[in-house]
Amino acid sequence: MSTTRLRNANFEFRRIFWPAIWALASRELIRFFRQRTRVIGALGQPLLFWLLFGAGLHGSFSPPAWAPRSMTYQEYFFPGVAVLIVLFTAIFSTISIIEDRREGFLQGVLVAPVSRLALVLGKLCGGTALALLQAGLFLALAPLVGLSFTWAAAFEMALFLTLVAFALTALGFLIAWPLDSTQGFHAIMSMVLMPMWLLSGAFFPAEESGWLSWVIRLNPLTYGVAGLRRLLYSDVQLPVAGGLPAMSVCLFVTAAFGLVCIGVSVWLAQRRTSHDTR
């Protein structure tokens, strides 16, 4: 047998950082496209929400004060659905952490000499790419509700959604990491993640409605939805209003939220516990 000699006394850990992220992220993409049902789950359900709620709530909706012109509910709901697609994609790609742990793939990664930051970022990059892809497909429907935007605005939206997707995937990561059953994740999804989305200004405007407007203001996802909404109307300069903070605030809060979630995820992944060996 001729064995290739690959041993290297001075293993360069820095050299494997990006290749490891690339390998883990592209694995996410390959898996996604080999599981058709996931495509339906992440894109289909929000689309259905948009069509059904859009039609059902059409009559009872009165546009918020900041609306630049008359606004249907479907138009109002539009950026909210795009963020829901991102949220669902983030959930689906991080729920696979639990499957990876159960099926054993994760233990193979944990004994590899990759930094835990690379492990986290690999997952996040994969999830973010999928989220962008699906949200992009949905945003292409904008002309249907009378919204039009330039290529430059589309590019800005892609950048901003990348930030949102990173933050939400990181949030999913830190929720999924300690769990050992997907049922647990579903419980957190319906008790935490869905309410978080409902109370982000995605579903209904958050004008002065007492305590609820405070919840909305404290919800980091509000800034993701509002940021996307602003970019969708980049031609008209929406005013700063309740539930519609300034763009700079949206950027700052989303980025800060993402960084905190990534930090917690890396910290969680770094611990050596008996949990990792299950």
Add this chain to the structure above:
Amino acid sequence: MSSTAAISVSGLSHWYGGRQALDQVAFETGQGEVFGLLGPNGGGKTTLFRILATLLPVQEGRVQLLDFDVAAQPDRVRAAIGVTFQSPSLDRKLTVRENLATQGYLYGLQGKALRSRIDELLARLGLADRAAHRVESLSGGLARRVEIAKGLLHDPRVLLLDEPSTGLDPGARLDLWEYIRLLQREGGVTVLVTTHLMEEAERFDKLGILDSGRLVALGTPAELRRSIGGDCLTIQTTGAHDLARRIAERFQVPAQHFGGQIRIEVEKGHEFVGRLVDVFGSEISSLALGKPTLEDVFVKRTGHRFFENGAAGH
């Protein structure tokens, strides 16, 4: 700074909550040795394996692999070792080649070097025609071979194999051992294998027997067998407890008993059998005399049979 030990463990203890899984385990393996960790399920093998593989923290004691400290330098250890788990670690949705390529990236291999290394291992393990198959379509034995290819991909200096024979048919088991020997001969690879199969233990250069978290025996298979003086006599009987006591009294030999069996170590077994049968013949249903086996070693050191403790699994 270079010592000769590939793996060095001293004073290693581990607890899961209040339950102690390892109790002051200590051993060393020389470079290029095939070291076996033998023990019944639940004996602590897997815990020890996971500590060596950097998955579990070192709670008490010291563990070094190739002069790297497992607790302080986990990354160095990870780069130097290959790990094959008992449970599958392959992504079933990916093809064999995709699985190996992912592994390669995680260990710093890329491009042409990675491709040719994958081809080399696939050919070596008889998987060349399966490269494009998804792992979910492979049989258990083939998937196991992919696991081993995965562990060997980065040419590790130490290979940790957790129960590698699980799910392999006898033919594939022989292939595996042939391959382990080849790695050792040509690559100088140190191999640590855990097994609960007594019959595999004879193949190891050196052997540690773990029972209830303690290392009850350590040495080459021959050394361990020699530690039992003379011959080993096994008696089947109905009243083992009582008969063992009386045999011990009458002949002044240590007689262990469990279930319906009595086990006696004696010099010149064939002569002893004659005297024994003269006195107790009517109470003995069957009797076997043999050179000591590793199972005898286990019984002697632990006071119970290999499979009565935890044979039903974890």
